[in-house]
Every structure is written in structure tokens, then in C-alpha cells.
Amino acid sequence: MRKITDIETLYIDFDAFFANAEKQLCPDLRTRPVGVIPLASEHTSLIARCYMAKAAGLTRGSSVAEARARCPDIALPIARHDEYVKLHHRILAEIDRHVPVQKVWSIDEMECVLIGSERARCIEIAHAIRDGLAEAIGPWVTPSIGLAPNQFLAKVAAEMDKPNGFVILRAEDLPGPLFDLKLTDLPGIANGIYKRLGQAGVFSVKDLWNLAPKHARAIWRSVEGERFWAQLHGYAVSRPETVRRMFGHGRILSNEWRMPDKARHCLRLLTTKAARRLRREAYLARALSVSFQAADGQRWQGEASFAPARDDYRFLHTASALFDAAISTYRVKRLKKVSVMLHGLTRSEEVSHDLFEQADARDQRTRWETLTDVVDGLNTRYQGSAVSLGPLYQPPGGYAGAKIAFGRVPELEDFG
Numbered sequence: 001m002r003k004i005t006d007i008e009t010l011y012i013d014f015d016a017f018f019a020n021a022e023k024q025l026c027p028d029l030r031t032r033p034v035g036v037i038p039l040a041s042e043h044t045s046l047i048a049r050c051y052m053a054k055a056a057g058l059t060r061g062s063s064v065a066e067a068r069a070r071c072p073d074i075a076l077p078i079a080r081h082d083e084y085v086k087l088h089h090r091i092l093a094e095i096d097r098h099v100p101v102q103k104v105w106s107i108d109e110m111e112c113v114l115i116g117s118e119r120a121r122c123i124e125i126a127h128a129i130r131d132g133l134a135e136a137i138g139p140w141v142t143p144s145i146g147l148a149p150n151q152f153l154a155k156v157a158a159e160m161d162k163p164n165g166f167v168i169l170r171a172e173d174l175p176g177p178l179f180d181l182k183l184t185d186l187p188g189i190a191n192g193i194y195k196r197l198g199q200a201g202v203f204s205v206k207d208l209w210n211l212a213p214k215h216a217r218a219i220w221r222s223v224e225g226e227r228f229w230a231q232l233h234g235y236a237v238s239r240p241e242t243v244r245r246m247f248g249h250g251r252i253l254s255n256e257w258r259m260p261d262k263a264r265h266c267l268r269l270l271t272t273k274a275a276r277r278l279r280r281e282a283y284l285a286r287a288l289s290v291s292f293q294a295a296d297g298q299r300w301q302g303e304a305s306f307a308p309a310r311d312d313y314r315f316l317h318t319a320s321a322l323f324d325a326a327i328s329t330y331r332v333k334r335l336k337k338v339s340v341m342l343h344g345l346t347r348s349e350e351v352s353h354d355l356f357e358q359a360d361a362r363d364q365r366t367r368w369e370t371l372t373d374v375v376d377g378l379n380t381r382y383q384g385s386a387v388s389l390g391p392l393y394q395p396p397g398g399y400a401g402a403k404i405a406f407g408r409v410p411e412l413e414d415f416g
């Protein structure tokens with residue numbers, strides 16, 4: 001393993017991104033506390049809040065009732081995922097003017113690798129990025145920037161002095177400022193690992209720093225423990241690229257969409273979105289699973305497999321059949337959440353279709369594939385869901401299948 005002596009990573013983590021994006025987009029909100037909610041409901045909770053709201057004691061996850069109680073003048077805009085994704089792309093373009101973005105970790109976190117002379121100019125580059133963003137995007141969407149030997153430490157640095165932070169962790173300063181942090185300030189230390197660390201007598205970052213790598217491995221019960229230890233100590237850690245295993249979407253249903261017929265519409269919409277993403281990335285799927293949670297908490301999952309497929313007809317037909325059978329068997333009256341997953345992925349060049357496939361079955365398959373391609377082409381041209389196999393109904397809140405999830409930024413084509 002290589003111990004890094006230079007500043008090799010610049011990490012950017014935007015402050016209260018959705019809430020500040022709303023302030024940037026809506027000047028009326030700038031003087032008020034802002035909490036972003038996922039849908040228009042008094043029974044939901046905040047998915048983001050600005051620093052004014054934070055100062056009043058609100059956190060991500062505070063209920064709307066609590067938000068109104070603590071901040072009577074709070075503004076509660078509904079999340080506009082499409083606007084945030086547009087902003088995200090403008091942000092990437094601006095950062096790229098100064099230094100290439102190596103990896104997008106989420107909608108509001110990016111990593112840049114510094115090479116050659118960039119390392120000596122790292123502070124200058126960080127300032128140029130901050131000024132460039134203020135100019136190109138606006139002063140309300142603020143970044144916190146961390147500079148450090150590796151990605152892990154640069155991310156930690158970016159979080160050390162939020163909002164509008166700028167922290168440099170140099171190899172020669174380690175562990176120094178790390179010992180002022182709590183264990184849970186380190187990315188990757190949450191409930192499970194945190195508990196195990198406690199059981200092993202590790203209660204502080206100092207304790208963790210002083211562990212032997214093998215001991216860390218034992219606590220994590222995997223090689224991840226050694227990786228974690230190495231990153232903390234400023235080593236370069238490479239990890240195998242993760243290979244995509246599935247395309248899936250899930251959705252929590254709002255009150256008016258919990259009847260089985262509405263949930264079924266939602267499932268069809270999610271299936272169409274997942275299928276479109278699968279095709280955009282040039283995969284076929286051999287299996288589809290549907291899962292739901294009934295309003296009484298009961299969960300159900302079913303799966304069906306088929307010859308490698310990429311057409312909406314196959315997926316919609318399979319998803320609907322699984323769903324209908326489960327609803328009638330279990331007499332479900334109300335549902336809370338539905339999800340669909342396409343898996344058993346394969347590339348078209350790897351598929352050898354069954355030589356004994358009946359001629360009419362083959363003709364039908366190719367006809368559905370051709371039709372699906374035509375539909376995709378039209379929807380790309382007319383930006384959205386101009387054409388679909390059967391009607392698609394948008395549930396309230398919109399953005400089915402195009403929500404910004406941790407680690408996944410939807411593409412602009414996901415919105416329609």
C-alpha cells in the first residue's frame with residue numbers, strides 16, 4: 001500500500017443542497033427558514049433543511065408539525081428533483097473548468113483527483129472553484145471543500161467546518177485534528193459498526209487510529225475494516241469497481257394512492273422507468289421482482305424469470321401479473337409502498353437466444369422490441385412520456401422513478 005504524502009484529492013460537499021437550491025431558485029425564500037418536503041402533506045417529514053432551520057433545531061427527518069412549531073415562518077417547498085439535477089449538471093460543468101471531476105458520489109458530492117502541478121496549486125484551485133460556482137450558479141448554493149491525501153480524508157475535511165467550509169488535512173498533520181472528531185463523524189461509521197467498535201473497546205477516533213489493521217478487520221468482519229483503517233491513516237486504497245446488478249425503483253404511496261388499482265398504476269410507471277434506464281445502459285434482464293408493503297405492515301415479494309428481455313411488454317405484463325396474483329391471494333386492501341426490480345442482467349452481445357424458440361414466439365418478441373425502440377425514440381424526441389404501452393398515471397408528488405437517491409443522480413431523461 002502506498003502512503004500518500006501530498007494533497008491528492010479535492011472533495012466538494014454542498015451545504016444543505018436541496019434547501020439552498022430552493023433559496024437560489026426562489027428569491028422569496030432567502031430570508032426565511034426552508035425545509036424541503038417530498039410531497040404535499042402535513043404528515044411527511046423534511047428531506048433537507050437550510051441552516052436557518054437547523055439553527056432552530058430542525059434536522060433532516062423532522063416532521064412538518066415539528067417544523068411549523070419551531071419555525072412558524074418556515075417555507076416548505078416540495079422537492080423538485082428535476083431542477084436539482086439541472087443544477088447538478090451546471091455545477092459539474094463549472095468544476096470541470098478548474099479541475100476534472102473524477103467521481104460523482106451523489107447529487108451534491110464530487111471528488112476531484114489532483115495531479116502534477118495541481119497539487120501545489122490546490123488552495124488556489126479550491127478558491128477558484130468556490131468563486132466560479134458563486135458566479136455561475138449563484139451565492140446561495142454554497143460548497144464546503146476538503147483537501148487531503150485521499151478521498152476519505154478529503155470528505156472528512158469537507159464536513160469539518162460546514163457550511164461554506166474549507167479545510168486542509170495534510171499528511172504531516174495526521175492524526176491531529178482527526179482526534180477532535182466523534183467516531184460517527186467518519187463516513188461509514190453508523191449503527192452496526194459503531195456498536196461493534198464499542199464492544200471492542202473503541203470509543204474514540206484515537207482508539208480507532210491506534211488499532212492494528214488486523215483488529216479493524218476483525219471488528220468489521222471483512223477486509224473493509226483494513227481498508228477503513230488504511231484510508232484513515234492516509235494510504236491510497238483502491239477498490240474493485242462495482243458491477244451493476246439491477247435496475248429498480250420503489251415508491252412510498254401517498255394516502256390517495258394506496259388502493260390496489262392506484263398502486264398498480266404506480267407499479268407500471270416505475271416498471272416503465274426502470275426498463276427505460278435498463279435500455280439506455282444497453283442491458284437485458286432475465287428476471288423481474290415486485291415487492292410491496294401493505295398498509296398493515298405486511299410485506300410481500302414475488303419474482304418471475306424469462307428469456308433475456310428488454311421490451312416494455314414483457315416487463316409490464318410480468319409485473320402486473322405478479323402484483324394481481326398477490327393482491328387477490330392475500331386480499332390486500334391498502335398498500336404503503338411498491339417496488340420493482342429488473343435483475344439477472346446481461347448484455348445483448350452475450351445473449352444467445354434459445355435455438356428452439358418457437359418461430360411465432362420469436363416474431364412476437366422482436367415485434368415488441370421494435371415497438372419499444374420506437375416508443376423510446378418518440379419519448380426521447382418529445383422529452384418524457386409522450387407514448388406508453390397502456391396509460392401511465394402520475395401519482396401525486398410526481399418524479400416516479402426519478403428521485404434523487406443516495407449515490408444515484410437521475411439522468412435528465414428520467415424526468416418526463
Ligand SMILES: [Mg+2]
Nearest residue numbers: 013014015108
Ligand atoms: Mg451535502
